[in-house]
Amino acid sequence: MAPKTTLDGYTWTPESGITSGNLETDAVIVPPRSLSDTVVYDAIVIGAGYAGLLAVRDLTLQGYSVLLLEARDRIGGRTYSVKHDGLVYEMGGTWVTHHMGYLFREMVRYGMDRDLITTGSPDIHKGYYTMNVPGANPRKLSHEEAGKMTTRAWDMFVNVDGQYGRTICPLPHAQLDNPIVSRATVEEWDKLSCQDRFLQIQHQLTTEEQGLLVALLLHISGGTMENSSLWDMIRSHALLMHSSDNFNDVWLRYKLRDGQTALAKRIFDEALESGLDYVFSAEVKSIVQSSNSGSAPTAVHTTSGEKYQARKVITTIPLNVLKDITFHPPLPATKREAIAIEHVNHMTKLHADVAHNLAELERWNGMRHPANLTHAYADGILSTGDIHLTAFGSDQRPHFIPENNPELAVAELKALHPDPMEVKKMVFHNWSSDPYSQGGPAWWRPGYMSKYQEALQARHGDVLFASADWAHGWRAAIDGAMEQGVLAARVVAGEIRQVKKRGGRSKL
Numbered sequence: 001m002a003p004k005t006t007l008d009g010y011t012w013t014p015e016s017g018i019t020s021g022n023l024e025t026d027a028v029i030v031p032p033r034s035l036s037d038t039v040v041y042d043a044i045v046i047g048a049g050y051a052g053l054l055a056v057r058d059l060t061l062q063g064y065s066v067l068l069l070e071a072r073d074r075i076g077g078r079t080y081s082v083k084h085d086g087l088v089y090e091m092g093g094t095w096v097t098h099h100m101g102y103l104f105r106e107m108v109r110y111g112m113d114r115d116l117i118t119t120g121s122p123d124i125h126k127g128y129y130t131m132n133v134p135g136a137n138p139r140k141l142s143h144e145e146a147g148k149m150t151t152r153a154w155d156m157f158v159n160v161d162g163q164y165g166r167t168i169c170p171l172p173h174a175q176l177d178n179p180i181v182s183r184a185t186v187e188e189w190d191k192l193s194c195q196d197r198f199l200q201i202q203h204q205l206t207t208e209e210q211g212l213l214v215a216l217l218l219h220i221s222g223g224t225m226e227n228s229s230l231w232d233m234i235r236s237h238a239l240l241m242h243s244s245d246n247f248n249d250v251w252l253r254y255k256l257r258d259g260q261t262a263l264a265k266r267i268f269d270e271a272l273e274s275g276l277d278y279v280f281s282a283e284v285k286s287i288v289q290s291s292n293s294g295s296a297p298t299a300v301h302t303t304s305g306e307k308y309q310a311r312k313v314i315t316t317i318p319l320n321v322l323k324d325i326t327f328h329p330p331l332p333a334t335k336r337e338a339i340a341i342e343h344v345n346h347m348t349k350l351h352a353d354v355a356h357n358l359a360e361l362e363r364w365n366g367m368r369h370p371a372n373l374t375h376a377y378a379d380g381i382l383s384t385g386d387i388h389l390t391a392f393g394s395d396q397r398p399h400f401i402p403e404n405n406p407e408l409a410v411a412e413l414k415a416l417h418p419d420p421m422e423v424k425k426m427v428f429h430n431w432s433s434d435p436y437s438q439g440g441p442a443w444w445r446p447g448y449m450s451k452y453q454e455a456l457q458a459r460h461g462d463v464l465f466a467s468a469d470w471a472h473g474w475r476a477a478i479d480g481a482m483e484q485g486v487l488a489a490r491v492v493a494g495e496i497r498q499v500k501k502r503g504g505r506s507k508l
């Protein structure tokens with residue numbers, strides 16, 4: 001069978017320049033539609049990312065009729081795995097951990113919990129780190145030294161209460177309402193930006209530590225120091241069990257050997273075996289409820305003019321895309337306000353094949369700040385013998401859009417290393433210019449969580465909203481997407497069960 005390729009993503013080589021699509025991935029679903037003769041479904045789920053996949057799996061397994069509508073030609077949303085010269089390139093969400101409860105449960109279910117690989121070289125300690133920050137000479141150092149400096153700076157940054165956030169964010173899945181801290185206290189902390197906090201501790205850090213810290217914060221938030229909330233950093237640290245000892249193991253070390261797409265595909269296949277209907281390349285443009293009481297079906301319209309109906313709708317459309325969807329009746333004012341503000345993460349993630357002509361390059365990590373690409377690390381050797389690098393940068397629009405200016409992207413990659421590197425190929429997905437994500441993993445502005453989290457999570461009549469972008473705990477992560485899909489499916493299943501029990505009293 002010919003390998004499946006997606007319309008998503010970009011490839012660049014010096015010979016052919018930029019080409020879009022044509023990346024090999026099992027995430028593409030063939031045939032692109034499979035419909036039964038159902039007229040009114042129990043549920044329509046919009047979006048085949050992890051939130052949508054968990055929702056359709058959980059609902060079809062309970063025997064409900066479910067239609068999945070997805071704008072792309074593939075599953076996985078902000079995750080998909082590309083097969084590339086013997087390696088798996090994760091284009092979006094990548095790292096997994098047993099600290100993510102919803103995710104780990106799925107890994108166990110599909111037998112993937114013990115089939116992990118680590119990021120970078122197993123004997124990375126033999127390699128080196130390169131650092132280039134303002135006010136200090138660029139230099140090579142050991143991974144250990146770079147790690148110690150970064151940890152000291154990060155610890156100082158997140159230690160806002162002398163207990164690494166334990167007193168203000170004891171339970172990251174219950175940030176606003178928990179037995180330890182009052183909502184008013186959380187709201188005060190939520191007002192601060194990363195820049196506010198940085199200015200409080202800057203004088204205690206060396207020049208190098210300052211550069212490492214700011215670059216790391218921007219790498220995580222994908223925004224600017226001013227528009228990135230401090231609270232999201234505190235929440236993230238709480239999810240690391242309030243200890244930077246867990247930073248690498250929880251956040252950056254383990255990957256699924258077969259890739260994210262293999263997990264997404266297993267979830268999709270189980271739903272399919274349980275009777276799922278689906279349509280890919282189906283861009284939803286409006287959701288129309290003729291009644292808020294559940295007595296008439298909700299209609300979902302696509303841009304190509306198709307109309308589908310269901311008792312309940314779960315939308316997993318990302319926060320930054322929701323402004324493009326029309327809701328009837330209109331969404332409440334607070335939710336509309338939250339949608340208009342959007343999240344701030346416009347990070348770049350980019351894979352590169354680099355000639356293996358520098359000693360220990362396969363054990364290199366580097367950073368440069370300020371820059372369009374601030375971090376890169378070696379992550380495996382390709383079957384061609386080239387080194388695989390993964391690079392990241394924060395929001396540098398409008399001047400840095402890699403598909404529009406690949407030469408700048410190559411120059412930025414090269415600038416990360418003090419010795420000349422030969423970049424042979426780049427493979428990437430621009431999540432910000434992508435109309436179906438319009439950003440990376442959600443990072444919120446100061447004050448946004450306490451003002452909008454509940455409004456974003458709230459249902460609108462028979463329409464439920466599930467996304468990693470406003471998850472309770474692992475917001476902006478795969479686990480948060482799964483949490484949201486599971487919770488929405490549970491609510492929908494309970495309500496349809498009641499309607500069916502009532503039998504004749506419903507018109508559906």
Ligand SMILES: Cc1cc2nc3c(=O)[nH]c(=O)nc-3n(C[C@H](O)[C@H](O)[C@H](O)COP(=O)(O)OP(=O)(O)OC[C@H]3O[C@@H](n4cnc5c(N)ncnc54)[C@H](O)[C@@H]3O)c2cc1C
Nearest residue numbers: 047049050051071077078092093094095284468477478481
């Ligand atoms: C570069 C990058 C790196 C990341 N790294 C990690 C990591 O290492 N670990 C981790 O846990 N998380 C990571 N994340 C975050 C994680 O991948 C996401 O938070 C999560 O996958 C989002 O899942 P979701 O289902 O909520 O949304 P999505 O995956 O975005 O799914 C939403 C779906 O809705 C579809 N859609 C949008 N608009 C429409 C429309 N109008 N009609 C129909 N369908 C529509 C989209 O095409 C998409 O398939 C990363 C994300 C990115 C982008």
